[in-house]
Amino acid sequence: MTGQTAPAQPGAQISVEVPAKINPHLGVGDARADGFHALSTVYQAISLHDTVTAERRSEDGGEPGIEITISGEGAGTLPTDEANLAHKAAKLIALYAGIEPDVKLHLNKRIPVAGGLAGGSADAAGTLIACARLWEVEIGDAELHRLAAGLGSDVPFCLKGGTAIGRGRGEELTPVKAKGTWHWVVATTDTQISTPDCYKEVDRLREDGIGRYSSDVDPIVKAFERGATADDMARLLINDMEAAAVSLRPQLASLMHGGLEEGALAAHVSGSGPTVLFLATDVKHAVALARRIRMRGGAKSVHLAHGPVDGPAA
Numbered sequence: 001m002t003g004q005t006a007p008a009q010p011g012a013q014i015s016v017e018v019p020a021k022i023n024p025h026l027g028v029g030d031a032r033a034d035g036f037h038a039l040s041t042v043y044q045a046i047s048l049h050d051t052v053t054a055e056r057r058s059e060d061g062g063e064p065g066i067e068i069t070i071s072g073e074g075a076g077t078l079p080t081d082e083a084n085l086a087h088k089a090a091k092l093i094a095l096y097a098g099i100e101p102d103v104k105l106h107l108n109k110r111i112p113v114a115g116g117l118a119g120g121s122a123d124a125a126g127t128l129i130a131c132a133r134l135w136e137v138e139i140g141d142a143e144l145h146r147l148a149a150g151l152g153s154d155v156p157f158c159l160k161g162g163t164a165i166g167r168g169r170g171e172e173l174t175p176v177k178a179k180g181t182w183h184w185v186v187a188t189t190d191t192q193i194s195t196p197d198c199y200k201e202v203d204r205l206r207e208d209g210i211g212r213y214s215s216d217v218d219p220i221v222k223a224f225e226r227g228a229t230a231d232d233m234a235r236l237l238i239n240d241m242e243a244a245a246v247s248l249r250p251q252l253a254s255l256m257h258g259g260l261e262e263g264a265l266a267a268h269v270s271g272s273g274p275t276v277l278f279l280a281t282d283v284k285h286a287v288a289l290a291r292r293i294r295m296r297g298g299a300k301s302v303h304l305a306h307g308p309v310d311g312p313a314a
């Protein structure tokens with residue numbers, strides 16, 4: 001990567017932390033001819049990270065190739081073969097560099113799987129960066145972005161972090177200078193939602209006249225730029241996928257109402273769900289709110305997070 005490729009010493013281990021994303025604004029337009037939906041979204045990286053560690057596989061006598069091990073969230077259930085997005089990312093950057101892939105990747109996952117927090121995309125972004133450093137691949141930002149977009153719509157943002165407007169299918173990014181920090185309680189559930197299923201449910205509900213395209217990101221972008229209070233931000237959160245996520249997993253409605261009853265400023269489904277984000281006034285409020293949401297039950301796990309945070313290539 002331009003200006004970032006440090007030579008990897010023999011035996012070197014490269015470690016990259018990549019944050020989860022949320023979509024404080026997620027406007028979903030119609031399905032395009034390629035099957036993707038046109039988006040007007042605002043992404044924000046939050047302080048829940050996966051860590052991708054890479055070292056050469058051949059160094060301890062192994063054959064070159066791509067090997068993946070996983071600890072933490074999803075370990076034992078996630079694929080470690082070509083189906084893992086990190087595997088695809090390693091293969092893609094090796095192809096770009098014209099080299100045979102030679103890497104042992106370890107994913108330490110803290111981002112809940114299939115929760116609308118882009119954990120797989122974060123691992124893919126982290127793998128692109130870690131392998132580029134390990135293999136000393138000279139690659140500019142534009143090329144890295146192109147490879148990332150080929151892996152998934154959310155992967156380019158996962159490279160960047162911070163706050164950004166996403167258009168196209170989410171891969172066309174415009175950075176936003178957010179002034180401030182916002183505090184969230186992140187409540188996961190013991191269910192998962194497949195992203196394509198949620199988009200299909202958005203389409204189905206629209207055929208029944210439910211839901212519309214929230215294409216205007218200006219109000220929330222301006223709020224981030226001026227450092228709006230959490231109270232103001234609470235009124236600006238929008239997710240066009242929320243009704244679809246709740247339709248697919250009706251139990252989300254009681255989790256959301258419960259958090260509001262406990263004093264959250266807003267309850268917001270994260271992307272395609274089923275994770276629910278509760279906005280807090282400040283860190284003290286977030287700690288108290290998390291405790292109350294935990295005690296109430298209904299969530300699988302409850303985490304504290306703040307955003308925006310930098311991404312791995314910031």
Ligand SMILES: C[C@@](CO)(OP(=O)(O)O)[C@H](O)COP(=O)(O)OP(=O)(O)OC[C@H]1O[C@@H](n2ccc(N)nc2=O)[C@H](O)[C@@H]1O
Nearest residue numbers: 035036037116117118152153154169195196199270271272
């Ligand atoms: C909804 C969002 C919001 O940020 O994230 P999640 O909440 O799932 O994490 C994203 O659009 C998820 O992006 P990502 O998970 O990268 O999706 P991709 O791998 O590119 O696409 C998977 C599938 O989702 C659908 N898809 C994705 C993006 C998009 N703009 N329109 C779509 O219709 C398509 O069916 C596609 O085949």
Ligand SMILES: Nc1ncnc2c1ncn2[C@@H]1O[C@H](COP(=O)(O)OP(=O)(O)O)[C@@H](O)[C@H]1O
Nearest residue numbers: 083084085113114115116117118119120121123
């Ligand atoms: N490294 C990975 N981490 C998480 N999920 C992965 C990974 N590689 C592939 N996947 C697949 O991607 C799907 C979506 O997972 P994830 O990216 O965590 O959620 P979301 O798309 O809701 O943000 C999972 O069901 C999983 O099978």
